[in-house]
Amino acid sequence: MGEGQTIWEKMGAIDRRILYWALFISLALPYIKPLGLPVSIAETSYALYNYINTLGPNDVVVMSIEFGVSAWSECLPGFVAVSKHLVQRGVKIIYWCVGYTDCDLTMEAVMARIPQLKGPGQPAGPGDYKYGVDWVYFGYIAGGETTVAQLADNIRNVLRTDKYGTPIDEIPLMKNVNSARDIKLVVDSTTGDYGDYYVRQWRMRYGTAVAEIGIAMNYSTFIPYYQAGLAVGALKGIRGAAEYEKLIGEFGEATISLDALNISHLLVIIAIIFANISYFMTRRKGGVR
Amino acid sequence: MPYPSTIDGIIGAWVGAFLTLAIYSYILYKETRVYRFAEYLYVGSSFAVSLAISTTQIYKQIILRIASGEYIYIIGVILGLMLLTLPFKSVRWISRYPVAFLMGLGFGVTIRGALTANIIGQIRGSITPPGATATALSWFNFAWICLGTLLIISYFTFTVEHTGWYFYPTKLGRYILLVGLGAYYGNTVQFRMTMLAGRVEYLLRVFKIIPWP
Numbered sequence: 300m301g302e303g304q305t306i307w308e309k310m311g312a313i314d315r316r317i318l319y320w321a322l323f324i325s326l327a328l329p330y331i332k333p334l335g336l337p338v339s340i341a342e343t344s345y346a347l348y349n350y351i352n353t354l355g356p357n358d359v360v361v362m363s364i365e366f367g368v369s370a371w372s373e374c375l376p377g378f379v380a381v382s383k384h385l386v387q388r389g390v391k392i393i394y395w396c397v398g399y400t401d402c403d404l405t406m407e408a409v410m411a412r413i414p415q416l417k418g419p420g421q422p423a424g425p426g427d428y429k430y431g432v433d434w435v436y437f438g439y440i441a442g443g444e445t446t447v448a449q450l451a452d453n454i455r456n457v458l459r460t461d462k463y464g465t466p467i468d469e470i471p472l473m474k475n476v477n478s479a480r481d482i483k484l485v486v487d488s489t490t491g492d493y494g495d496y497y498v499r500q501w502r503m504r505y506g507t508a509v510a511e512i513g514i515a516m517n518y519s520t521f522i523p524y525y526q527a528g529l530a531v532g533a534l535k536g537i538r539g540a541a542e543y544e545k546l547i548g549e550f551g552e553a554t555i556s557l558d559a560l561n562i563s564h565l566l567v568i569i570a571i572i573f574a575n576i577s578y579f580m581t582r583r584k585g586g587v588r
Numbered sequence: 589m590p591y592p593s594t595i596d597g598i599i600g601a602w603v604g605a606f607l608t609l610a611i612y613s614y615i616l617y618k619e620t621r622v623y624r625f626a627e628y629l630y631v632g633s634s635f636a637v638s639l640a641i642s643t644t645q646i647y648k649q650i651i652l653r654i655a656s657g658e659y660i661y662i663i664g665v666i667l668g669l670m671l672l673t674l675p676f677k678s679v680r681w682i683s684r685y686p687v688a689f690l691m692g693l694g695f696g697v698t699i700r701g702a703l704t705a706n707i708i709g710q711i712r713g714s715i716t717p718p719g720a721t722a723t724a725l726s727w728f729n730f731a732w733i734c735l736g737t738l739l740i741i742s743y744f745t746f747t748v749e750h751t752g753w754y755f756y757p758t759k760l761g762r763y764i765l766l767v768g769l770g771a772y773y774g775n776t777v778q779f780r781m782t783m784l785a786g787r788v789e790y791l792l793r794v795f796k797i798i799p800w801p
Binding site: 323373401411439440500555560 | 637638693701704706768776781784798
């Protein structure tokens, strides 16, 4: 910055590294001292919550892990919150993944956050989810939308064993589960188009209810399905996750992360306002055009 | 979960923290060799994991099935091998057949649901008025969606010149489109910020400033 620069010119030429450091620090502070800012609940989050409240121990839900480790901060809290709600309701859960090869790590993270989900061979007490009986995990299945379509038609055509090598016919939960007709709800948590795949292949062809826990970007593209009655709900990234934590009464990672997100958005808004003031003031003085 | 107590858990946590800082050193400081090392390591390890998982999938979904007498899967193997001719100029034409097969299959699978979900369903959703118990806000949303849809369609109608009386609806359609794109961009910012927040949270956990989840 040379001499003779006005305050507006200096403001417009702030080193980006200063802004990034400010952002980094502003994101860290709410984790150290949570602010507990209020969370209002969106209609789509309520809708998913209400739909799951209609399900019970005789129903089977598919939780489709379509996000990688890199999107944990956005998708995992919502995925965990919905899983916890399903456990509260006693609903049977099938976990699988059609899109991301690192879903085993995600499944480990889900199990670590929901102690009731007992792995294969682990003893299950009252209130716990026994593996194979109350929940099952099939791991990664290659094939994209073609596989999603095949799973809707006949799960056994695609899956012969679970993740741990147990034949599908020896898994009690899968005894009466053969196709999308036997599934009450599929909750797809995605960073991509997998929500669309399930709407096209499961909802439109078999009438299975579909919901999405997507990254915030996906919310804009998925919401038309909800408005058209083709989806029963959707969570908008970390915000939707915080809303769901509030709905099930278990405040967790998303609620704290939302504080950090609010502060960071405030910083971005302030930066945009000052950058625009700087731009217009500099232009008025015959600077930038 | 308690803080990692095993040697591999502790090393894993600290390596993760080091690599996070190495990657963010690009925006917080400048491009350095440490940043490049972390970047190459990320690309390499991601590829290695994908390769290992894909190989396992081929073994489980194809090889084991053929070995158990399901010979129909040999067709898939042949098509897959034909794809591998792509890098060789003299036999590249062979790869066009599996590509054509994949495109046809993808289109066929997608179109059967897409027509009803993305076109008929959306039209039905847009023109169906709210029910008898709907609030004033629901009616406003309904009117806004109908009007907005028509105005945006008018903007994308290129067979009629956007002049005269037709200029105004197309202009309005363009503004509505920009509002939509703005909302989409806002959601993108939220996603990126959350990813950064996740890494900041991870660093705070590894440095024991906040408890492990």
